[in-house]
Amino acid sequence: MxxxxxxxxxxxxxxxxxxxxxxxxxxxxxxxxxxxxxFNPAELLLASLAACLLKGAERVTPMLKFDLRGIEVSLHAVRQDSPPKMIRIDYEIVVDTDESDQRLDLLHRNLRKYGTISNTLAEATELVGTIRRKG
Structure with missing residues (x-):
């Protein structure tokens, strides 16, 4: 479908x-x-990626039985001038949780694997991200 x-x-x-x-x-x-x-167009693109990661967390945390108290995403992009395009997007996901590092990594893998926007952007530009525990 x-x-x-x-x-x-x-x-x-x-x-x-x-x-x-x-x-x-x-x-x-x-x-x-x-x-x-x-938001300008570039900021909208970054906000779309952030929304994708946050919505993905809402979808996968119940399936993983992941204890999530809160989640934040920070993004940074580098744009070249000629031709104009994003050449790299970096993101950091900060999770308020007591889950183990292995479970944090599992959450990150699931967010990347099942994200419509993150998968689309990863095909078009360098998409690099990290996940860490709040604190």
Missing amino acids: MLEYRVSARRIDSHGSEAEVKSAHLVLDTDMAGRDDA
Whole structure:
């Protein structure tokens, strides 16, 4: 079975645009000078990866019977200018848990293996990540 996704976006003015899906609206930073109150396209890509990892944790922790009190993801990307593209994305997953290092590694492997966005990005750029216990 193939899943399909649809999002629509439109230009509001020279300072920004808006994307819509379901009943959600997201302001997009499409201003050439940038803006502080919205995600630009590169930041949206990183946020998508973060959401993929976080949603993946919601999916796999019950299956693994993994004790998860909290999880955070930090990301950093490097973009080249010509041609413009992301050449590397680094992420760090910080998990609030008492699980062993082996179980943390198992969680990380599952997040990478079953993540739609992480799998897509790993085919297109260097995707490097770590996982550690909070503390």
